[in-house]
Amino acid sequence: MGVRDRKERKSMRIRIDKSLCNGCETCVNHCPDVFMMWGMYMKAVFEVTHPEKYQQRVREAADLCPKQAISID
Numbered sequence: 309m310g311v312r313d314r315k316e317r318k319s320m321r322i323r324i325d326k327s328l329c330n331g332c333e334t335c336v337n338h339c340p341d342v343f344m345m346w347g348m349y350m351k352a353v354f355e356v357t358h359p360e361k362y363q364q365r366v367r368e369a370a371d372l373c374p375k376q377a378i379s380i381d
């Protein structure tokens with residue numbers, strides 16, 4: 309999917325590899341607005357609206373994840 313499509317979609321897709329995740333909640337603590345949702349439902353893939361608002365915190369959370377279980381499309 310191209311950049312133009314991504315902008316038009318106005319969301320960001322986050323994937324959490326559950327086979328790697330150890331449940332430490334570093335991601336939840338760093339960006340609860342986004343990862344609390346994941347923590348409650350344990351979804352492996354979810355969409356975040358308003359990516360411009362959360363993108364930096366989500367990327368930081370992905371960097372902080374000790375298992376490198378978070379990927380962002």
Ligand code: SF4
Binds near residue numbers: 324331332335336
């Ligand atoms: S920071 Fe990584 S290992 Fe920890 S709960 Fe989040 S996804 Fe799982």
